[in-house]
Amino acid sequence: MKKRKMIVFVMCILLAFSTIIVPDTTNVEAKATKKALKYLKGTWHTASMPGYKVKFTKKYAKYYADYDENFNLLPKNKLGKLKYKKRIVYTKRKKGKWIIKLKNKKGFHYYKTNENDKETLEYWGKLNDVGTYSGSSSLEKWK
Secondary structure (H helix, E strand, O other), X not given: OHHHHHHHHHHHHHHHHHOXXXXXXXXXXXXXXXXXXXXXXXXXXXXXXXXXXXXXXXXXXXXXXXXXXXXXXXOOOOOOOEEEEEEEEEXXXXXXXXXXXXXXXXXXXXXXXXXXXXXXXXXXXXXXXXXXXXXXXXXXXXX
16 A cells, blocks of 8 residues: 555656646847748838828837928828837738738737828738727838
8 A cells, every 4th residue: 555655656657747848048138030021121201290201120110200390291201200119010911912910018909001092001900990990100112
């Protein structure tokens, strides 16, 4: 009987240690794909006032001031001061249209290619919720 209790005890200890899972500590960073970066290359502009010029990098969408200190519109080829940036969570192409998911401190939002104009990225707070669309936060590509 003592042998049996000892075997059960040892098996319980072995099972307890075998179920310990060591978490993977590697950080996985989202990046825009090369195809997405090719599409996003250039300067984008918000419709809101005062607006922002937006540049996309591999990891971020960077928002720059579009006006100088006197609220004069900066030339197309000049970027103002970096105001904030949002991390790119993913980029996805579906049926010829792009979806870019971004994250900031307040949460997630999306840019989606406009159905009729590939030079416009529509802003969506939630991807398929009509009430979260914002025309003034949408982006238009400047050449």
